[in-house]
Every structure is written in C-alpha cells, then in structure tokens.
Amino acid sequence: MNRKSLEGMQCPVARSLERVGDGWSMLILRDAFYGIRRFDDFVQSLGIAPNILSHRLTKLVAAGLLERRAYSTRPARHEYVLTDQGRDFRPVLLALMAWGNRHFAPEGPSIVLTDTLTSEPVELALVDLRTGEPITRGRHTITAGAVANERTRANVEFRNARLAADRH
Known part of the structure; x- marks a missing residue:
C-alpha cells in the first residue's frame, strides 16, 4: 500500500x-x-x-x-x-533515544548518552539557544511563520485553540 x-x-x-x-x-x-x-x-x-x-x-x-x-x-x-x-539530524536521534529510555525501557536504559569528560550520563533537554531557557509548554507555543499559507495558518490557529481549551 x-x-x-x-x-x-x-x-x-x-x-x-x-x-x-x-x-x-x-x-x-x-x-x-x-x-x-x-x-x-x-x-x-x-x-x-x-x-x-x-x-x-x-x-x-x-x-x-x-x-x-x-x-x-x-x-x-x-x-x-x-x-x-x-549531521543536523543527530539531536533528533538523541531526543528519540532519551524518550525511548524514559518511556519504553522498564528494565533501565541499555544505551546512554554520556559526557566524555565526566563519564556521567547526560540529561537531554531542549533549550532556546538565545535565552538558555528550557522549552516548556507554558512558556512556548507554535505560531505560523512569515511564509505560512492560509491553510497552514488556519491549522496552527485550530491546534492552538484546542491546546488552550485543554489547559482550562
């Protein structure tokens, strides 16, 4: 198919x-x-x-x-x-690995991202590089970009309205 x-x-x-x-x-x-x-x-x-x-x-x-x-x-x-x-895809794979370890490895992680200087496991986080702030649902939202067409803008508005309704 x-x-x-x-x-x-x-x-x-x-x-x-x-x-x-x-x-x-x-x-x-x-x-x-x-x-x-x-x-x-x-x-x-x-x-x-x-x-x-x-x-x-x-x-x-x-x-x-x-x-x-x-x-x-x-x-x-x-x-x-x-x-x-x-090579720019690496953070996506690392995020999938962290998510998989967190939610689908009840026996514990079999593969871990480790800091080579400290030998400590890394706790992966998505941050805004401009501010250094972690990306959170409360502080950040998806908006239509400058080149978004009408359908994309409508979809973003619809999804954000649903998200706002779910928060209440």
Whole structure:
C-alpha cells in the first residue's frame, strides 16, 4: 500500500517525515553517526535485507542526508557519508533515544548518552539557544511563520485553540 506523500505540506514535521519517517531510515542514520559507511556493514549491523537497505539508502541520498561516494572502482563499491543536513539530524536521534529510555525501557536504559569528560550520563533537554531557557509548554507555543499559507495558518490557529481549551 502506497501512502500519501507529505511533501506538499508546509508543516516542517510532515516534510521531515517524508525524508526519514520510517524506522529503517532512522536506524541507518543512527549507524552512520556511529561511523558505519559501507553497505555490508549496514547489513551486518541492522540485520536488514539488502533490497530494503538499497532502497532506503537511495532515498536518504536523494533527500540530501547521505552522500554516496565511490571507494573502489574494481569492483565498483560505494560508501555512504553523512552530509551537513544529515549531521543536523543527530539531536533528533538523541531526543528519540532519551524518550525511548524514559518511556519504553522498564528494565533501565541499555544505551546512554554520556559526557566524555565526566563519564556521567547526560540529561537531554531542549533549550532556546538565545535565552538558555528550557522549552516548556507554558512558556512556548507554535505560531505560523512569515511564509505560512492560509491553510497552514488556519491549522496552527485550530491546534492552538484546542491546546488552550485543554489547559482550562
């Protein structure tokens, strides 16, 4: 079953999901952050079928998150390297890891982000870089941006009205 493309939506979450919205793509990016670059290494690390991996790598290259580079001409072999756009995805993966540890690991976390200087676990937080303040529901809200079309503006207003109603 083919799903509807999210590409035409102005929502940045929908546009992002269009590029990385399946589990395999996120796990491929996770492994790329670990330094895995070669097809066979992805297969070994993920236990993924080669045809699925090939399809996902092609999509991630087309989306601009990975770059395909030749490392051998005979036989032709390629590696997949994170682009700047791909490296910018790291905080998303770290947030997913922290969320998964908090809510889906009743036995305790099996993977932890650790400070290399102190060897202490890191408590991940989303903050406003201008103020240093943590992002909270009480202080921060989603608003339509300057280029938002009429539909996007209406959706943001509708969602914010629902959120305001839920607060009361």
